[in-house]
Amino acid sequence: MNHTPAKNRAKISLRVKIFIALLIVGVPPLTIALFVAYRSGTDIRKYYIGSRFQDLSQWVAQEINSNLSSEISEGEAVALTPTVVDAVTKANKAYSGKSADAVMNEILAVDEEWKAAQMINETIRPYLSNQISQYLKSILDLRSDKYTEIFVTDDQGALVGATGKTTDFYQGDEDWWKRAFNRGNGRNIVQGLEYDESSQVKSVVIAVPVREPISKTVIGVLKMVLKADYLFHSINTLRIEETGYAGLMTKDGELLATSALVRAPRVPANFWRKIVSKGGGWTSALDEKAEENVLGFSEVDMSALNGEAFLTGGKWYVFFYQNTSDAYGRISATASKVFSLGLGLVLILSILGFYATNRIVMPIRLLREEAQYIARGDLGRRVEVHTNDELELLAEEINIMSEKLKETHSTLEQKIEERTIEISDANKKLEAQREVLLKVNKQLMKASTLKSQFLAEICDGLNNPVLNIIRLAEVVSQEAANMSEPQKTYVDDILSNAKHLHQLINEVFTLARATSGKIELNLTDVAVEAMLREVHETVRALASEKNIKFEFQIEPNVDTIVADSNLFKHIIFNLYTNAIKYNRINGKVLVAAAREDNTVEISVTDTGIGIRPEDQERIFHEFERVEEGREPYYEGAGMGLALAQRFVEMHGGRIWVESQYGKGSSFIFRLPVTQDK
Numbered sequence: 197m198n199h200t201p202a203k204n205r206a207k208i209s210l211r212v213k214i215f216i217a218l219l220i221v222g223v224p225p226l227t228i229a230l231f232v233a234y235r236s237g238t239d240i241r242k243y244y245i246g247s248r249f250q251d252l253s254q255w256v257a258q259e260i261n262s263n264l265s266s267e268i269s270e271g272e273a274v275a276l277t278p279t280v281v282d283a284v285t286k287a288n289k290a291y292s293g294k295s296a297d298a299v300m301n302e303i304l305a306v307d308e309e310w311k312a313a314q315m316i317n318e319t320i321r322p323y324l325s326n327q328i329s330q331y332l333k334s335i336l337d338l339r340s341d342k343y344t345e346i347f348v349t350d351d352q353g354a355l356v357g358a359t360g361k362t363t364d365f366y367q368g369d370e371d372w373w374k375r376a377f378n379r380g381n382g383r384n385i386v387q388g389l390e391y392d393e394s395s396q397v398k399s400v401v402i403a404v405p406v407r408e409p410i411s412k413t414v415i416g417v418l419k420m421v422l423k424a425d426y427l428f429h430s431i432n433t434l435r436i437e438e439t440g441y442a443g444l445m446t447k448d449g450e451l452l453a454t455s456a457l458v459r460a461p462r463v464p465a466n467f468w469r470k471i472v473s474k475g476g477g478w479t480s481a482l483d484e485k486a487e488e489n490v491l492g493f494s495e496v497d498m499s500a501l502n503g504e505a506f507l508t509g510g511k512w513y514v515f516f517y518q519n520t521s522d523a524y525g526r527i528s529a530t531a532s533k534v535f536s537l538g539l540g541l542v543l544i545l546s547i548l549g550f551y552a553t554n555r556i557v558m559p560i561r562l563l564r565e566e567a568q569y570i571a572r573g574d575l576g577r578r579v580e581v582h583t584n585d586e587l588e589l590l591a592e593e594i595n596i597m598s599e600k601l602k603e604t605h606s607t608l609e610q611k612i613e614e615r616t617i618e619i620s621d622a623n624k625k626l627e628a629q630r631e632v633l634l635k636v637n638k639q640l641m642k643a644s645t646l647k648s649q650f651l652a653e654i655c656d657g658l659n660n661p662v663l664n665i666i667r668l669a670e671v672v673s674q675e676a677a678n679m680s681e682p683q684k685t686y687v688d689d690i691l692s693n694a695k696h697l698h699q700l701i702n703e704v705f706t707l708a709r710a711t712s713g714k715i716e717l718n719l720t721d722v723a724v725e726a727m728l729r730e731v732h733e734t735v736r737a738l739a740s741e742k743n744i745k746f747e748f749q750i751e752p753n754v755d756t757i758v759a760d761s762n763l764f765k766h767i768i769f770n771l772y773t774n775a776i777k778y779n780r781i782n783g784k785v786l787v788a789a790a791r792e793d794n795t796v797e798i799s800v801t802d803t804g805i806g807i808r809p810e811d812q813e814r815i816f817h818e819f820e821r822v823e824e825g826r827e828p829y830y831e832g833a834g835m836g837l838a839l840a841q842r843f844v845e846m847h848g849g850r851i852w853v854e855s856q857y858g859k860g861s862s863f864i865f866r867l868p869v870t871q872d873k
């Protein structure tokens with residue numbers, strides 16, 4: 197039995213496939229989810245931190261604003277106290293009745309003395325020890341953390357009371373004074389920052405007009421000098437996670453306050469540009485070290501102030517910033533944790549997937565093993581699969597199949613054994629018959645050879661007497677002049693019959709020799725066309741007796757063949773003479789030759805009497821002729837075609853006839869171009 201052997205190994209194991217399927221189903225969504233979470237996490241953290249910094253800035257800016265407002269309110273409250281109002285009113289009254297120039301001269305005179313004095317002297321002391329000064333000092337003592345100096349002037353700008361020896365006595369030419377007095381209209385102002393070289397303290401000036409309580413007429417100005425450090429306390433101290441800092445800057449980028457450890461005079465150019473261009477918001481910006489920072493900022497809005505602000509640089513901005521990596525550090529750490537957790541999950545999923553795959557594939561492996569046993573013919577085994585699913589059903593089916601196969605197999609084997617015995621019996625009988633046939637065949641062969649040898653010997657024996665008769669008859673016929681007509685006819689008959697007999701003997705002799713293998717082929721190169729024409733010459737006389745024309749159609753590719761030239765000539769001669777003999781008067785003979793592969797096909801076609809289909813095979817047998825009812829009678833012994841066939845076959849060729857009864861015949865033979873020597 198022939199069967200294709202099963203493949204031993206799967207190209208891709210099922211386990212790998214299922215595992216890959218599980219990975220495809222599980223891992224990409226998880227990875228995408230992780231990625232999306234990570235991306236949106238990044239966005240969220242940016243937004244979260246950025247806007248948190250912005251909120252902080254806003255909140256601190258508002259705090260500065262409300263601090264200033266409350267300081268103004270404080271100033272207003274102090275300016276309303278009777279001590280202040282009375283002292284200022286009194287100072288102003290002292291000028292009544294004097295000309296403006298006189299008043300100014302008086303003030304400037306004191307101012308000069310004031311400036312010249314190294315310490316508090318007689319001129320200065322009254323101004324600093326009066327009731328209002330005492331009052332102002334008490335306020336300063338109470339809040340020395342806030343104020344460096346508080347003083348009050350009259351409506352000319354001259355000091356009425358102060359907490360200490362301030363630089364000038366006359367303040368009327370100072371910006372803050374002019375702004376707060378506002379040509380008698382009065383206005384709360386904030387002005388800053390001022391920088392005191394000697395104390396190296398930055399401060400903000402709060403100036404409020406002192407008004408007559410009932411008429412609200414502006415009678416003087418109260419100035420409070422507020423420590424910038426107090427005002428910007430939040431900015432100086434607020435830190436975000438150690439590395440995030442606050443700052444306050446002017447519109448020009450001057451750094452007014454910061455919680456950063458190093459206080460640069462200016463904020464980084466990138467920060468400044470972004471802050472000023474947007475006013476409020478958050479962004480990321482490179483610092484002077486070209487490191488990225490998260491930057492939140494807000495303008496200090498002075499529009500809600502109960503007064504007017506004259507700020508250095510025009511506008512102030514609060515900002516918070518932190519190096520991005522620090523800012524995102526904690527969130528990044530969390531994100532990384534989530535990410536690694538996700539990866540861990542993927543890993544666990546993979547392991548579980550692998551385990552599950554194994555569980556699924558194991559029974560299939562068992563089934564495969566079982567199938568291999570069955571294929572090997574090891575039948576009737578049982579595979580144990582208990583998975584409570586289709587695989588278990590399949591295993592059961594396989595078990596049943598194996599059992600049935602076992603049964604079928606044993607009955608088959610029995611039948612085969614029976615048949616084998618029968619066949620071997622029949623074989624023995626055939627063998628015996630063959631032996632018999634072989635014996636018969638041998639005997640037949642022997643008989644045939646004997647017959648041929650016998651014929652050859654007879655012919656050999658007959659040949660000489662017949663030749664003698666011919667010679668004698670010829671001698672006699674030379675005496676024809678002395679013979680009567682009937683005598684002449686007898687001699688002619690004897691001569692012609694003897695010649696015919698001689699030809700017949702020759703033919704039988706040749707055939708007998710050929711059949712008993714006594715003729716050997718004498719192979720040479722034979723030029724086919726030349727041979728066909730040469731033989732025609734020998735029958736030309738015979739043909740002209742019946743006025744029969746020969747025609748030749750030799751294809752140019754017919755050249756020479758390797759053959760026995762005599763036998764070849766004999767074949768053609770026989771076909772030509774038949775074509776003439778069995779032709780009609782004025783008939784035609786067409787001789788054609790063509791090469792086909794390694795053979796040459798030659799045909800001789802006549803326009804004669806033709807041969808009935810039932811006779812077409814037997815005419816090739818020796819002594820077979822078609823004679824019944826033939827008119828006229830054709831001479832012949834029925835040996836020609838038998839010989840021709842024998843000679844063709846000796847060359848390994850074939851001869852046959854195609855004929856239409858009453859119209860003509862074609863004798864065709866085909867010879868190989870070369871012969872195996």
Ligand code: ADP
Pocket residue numbers: 770774775778779802804805806807815816820821822823831832833834835836837838861
């Ligand atoms: P024969 O000596 O009788 O011609 P052949 O063996 O040559 O012997 O031919 C056998 C017989 O085949 C002939 O007797 C004749 O009846 C028939 N035969 C042979 N050639 C032709 C042919 N060209 N046309 C018709 N019949 C033919």
